[in-house]
Amino acid sequence: xxxxxxxxxxxxxxxxxxxxxxxxxxxxxxxxxxxxxxxxxxxxxxxxxxxxxxxxxxxxxxxxxxxxxxxxxxxxxxxxxxxxxxxxxxxxxxxxxxxxxxxxxxxxxxxxxxxxxxxxxxxxxxxxxxxxxxxxxxxxxxxxxxxxxxxxxxxxxxxxxxxxxxxxxxxxxxxxxxxxxxxxxxxxxxxxxxxxxxxxx
Amino acid sequence: xxxxxxxxxxxxxxxxxxxxxxxxxxxxxxxxxxxxxxxxxxxxxxxxxxxxxxxxxxxxxxxxxxxxxxxxxxxxxxxxxxxxxxxxxxxxxxxxxxxxxxxxxxxxxxxxxxxxxxxxxxxxxxxxxxxxxxxxxxxxxxxxxxxxxxxxxxxxxxxx
Amino acid sequence: xxxxxxxxxxxxxxxxxxxxxxxxxxxxxxxxxxxxxxxxxxxxxxxxxxxxxxxxxxxxxxxxxxxxxxxxxxxxxxxxxxxxxxxxxxxxxxxxxxxxxxxxxxxxxxxxxxxxxxxxxxxxxxxxxxxxxxxxxxxxxxxxx
Numbered sequence: 001x002x003x004x005x006x007x008x009x010x011x012x013x014x015x016x017x018x019x020x021x022x023x024x025x026x027x028x029x030x031x032x033x034x035x036x037x038x039x040x041x042x043x044x045x046x047x048x049x050x051x052x053x054x055x056x057x058x059x060x061x062x063x064x065x066x067x068x069x070x071x072x073x074x075x076x077x078x079x080x081x082x083x084x085x086x087x088x089x090x091x092x093x094x095x096x097x098x099x100x101x102x103x104x105x106x107x108x109x110x111x112x113x114x115x116x117x118x119x120x121x122x123x124x125x126x127x128x129x130x131x132x133x134x135x136x137x138x139x140x141x142x143x144x145x146x147x148x149x150x151x152x153x154x155x156x157x158x159x160x161x162x163x164x165x166x167x168x169x170x171x172x173x174x175x176x177x178x179x180x181x182x183x184x185x186x187x188x189x190x191x192x193x194x195x196x197x198x199x200x201x
Numbered sequence: 202x203x204x205x206x207x208x209x210x211x212x213x214x215x216x217x218x219x220x221x222x223x224x225x226x227x228x229x230x231x232x233x234x235x236x237x238x239x240x241x242x243x244x245x246x247x248x249x250x251x252x253x254x255x256x257x258x259x260x261x262x263x264x265x266x267x268x269x270x271x272x273x274x275x276x277x278x279x280x281x282x283x284x285x286x287x288x289x290x291x292x293x294x295x296x297x298x299x300x301x302x303x304x305x306x307x308x309x310x311x312x313x314x315x316x317x318x319x320x321x322x323x324x325x326x327x328x329x330x331x332x333x334x335x336x337x338x339x340x341x342x343x344x345x346x347x348x349x350x351x352x353x354x355x356x357x358x359x360x361x
Numbered sequence: 362x363x364x365x366x367x368x369x370x371x372x373x374x375x376x377x378x379x380x381x382x383x384x385x386x387x388x389x390x391x392x393x394x395x396x397x398x399x400x401x402x403x404x405x406x407x408x409x410x411x412x413x414x415x416x417x418x419x420x421x422x423x424x425x426x427x428x429x430x431x432x433x434x435x436x437x438x439x440x441x442x443x444x445x446x447x448x449x450x451x452x453x454x455x456x457x458x459x460x461x462x463x464x465x466x467x468x469x470x471x472x473x474x475x476x477x478x479x480x481x482x483x484x485x486x487x488x489x490x491x492x493x494x495x496x497x498x499x500x501x502x503x504x505x506x
Contacts (some may be wrong), residue, residue: 020274021270021271025267029255033251033254033255036254036258037254050266050269054270054273110242113242113244130253130256133249133252137253137254152250152251153250157214173209174209177211177212180243183246183250184242
């Protein structure tokens with residue numbers, strides 16, 4: 001019933017502003033969510049989302065395939081958010097709180113799995129952690145944040161992440177591992193889980 | 202393979218590792234309780250980043266975002282859009298597509314209604330739903346359920 | 362030939378107009394005001410259980426009822442339903458027939474107007490405000506009780 005993305009793209013290309021507006025409204029929440037995950041600042045994420053759609057409009061004529069539209073939109077979102085991050089880096093570096101490596105070594109694997117149980121969708125703890133997710137993401141160094149968000153939100157493969165971030169595949173894998181580990185330590189802390197033998201971050 | 206080498210491979214997507222890495226990881230996992238526990242942590246937290254970010258995005262009123270985007274696109278970009286009274290009428294009809302479609306189809310619908318009216322024998326009215334929604338600047342979506350229609354305004358909830 | 366067409370058009374006009382008596386019948390309607398939340402413990406209060414099929418089709422997970430109006434609605438006589446916060450929604454019975462009632466819902470807060478024909482026993486659920494802060498207001502209308 002609703003027009004497809006490519007129909008809206010086609011109509012926007014033919015000069016229908018309402019079609020383009022529909023396209024923005026359809027995808028804005030997801031674009032904003034990815035931008036927020038990467039840049040962590042709500043107002044900056046708003047600016048990123050707007051810039052993404054302005055760029056989409058500038059290049060509408062290059063999009064001819066409906067399936068490719070989402071890939072293209074995700075690519076532009078990642079590009080704009082990472083560019084903004086790089087531009088903002090000098091003033092924002094100081095507020096990144098790194099989790100000490102010692103804590104990573106001490107944190108007991110498996111405690112979150114035990115606390116969250118086997119049916120994670122239903123637990124109160126999961127909802128609570130989901131509510132504090134952006135706070136936890138904000139504690140990660142920006143390189144870890146970007147890679148984790150792109151992997152989790154867009155499901156990018158190691159190769160795609162390597163290409164998108166211009167880093168080797170091995171670096172992608174190790175960064176992802178460290179990003180996840182830090183998230184786990186932070187979330188365990190929010191959940192009040194004491195890792196046996198571990199200190200608090 | 203040791204834990205230091207296996208751990209970064211744990212969060213891979215199916216088919217993402219090359220066959221050698223996959224075999225080494227499988228062998229390591231079968232004998233290492235720590236990496237099994239790490240794997241369980243990853244599974245327990247799977248989807249949480251997406252969930253948390255979408256929840257956070259859902260909290261924010263994004264109704265002004267599209268206006269900001271449209272304001273940044275120069276009017277000349279909408280070359281196909283005619284101006285003047287006819288252009289305004291077309292623009293109105295675009296914004297109220299259901300009305301426009303209903304108007305265009307009105308004669309045909311009237312004829313059909315008449316046909317049904319004359320054609321049916323005495324009995325209750327049509328059991329089907331007739332829905333007409335107009336919204337000035339929000340997208341309206343109609344979900345049809347077994348108990349009746351649900352009319353939503355705002356963006357389509359692409360899985361959110 | 363011309364007179365045949367004229368007669369046909371007269372027949373069209375006469376037959377297309379529903380009988381006046383049926384169109385004037387009042388309709389007992391139950392209008393409830395609901396608030397839907399995108400977050401929170403998913404669930405419906407017991408009083409909203411009859412709406413489960415419709416409410417669960419939306420992305421809102423938690424629901425609360427904030428008001429209710431029961432009215433013997435007369436055609437073309439609008440009923441104003443207040444929303445918490447000072448806004449209101451106007452519900453008008455446009456037409457009622459034995460097998461169906463047509464309602465018009467005018468929601469100025471979302472600048473949305475709908476005209477829906479439903480058979481008895483079915484309900485209309487309509488969002489009447491845009492989503493703000495993860496929640497939105499809805500009205501639900503059930504004709505005939």
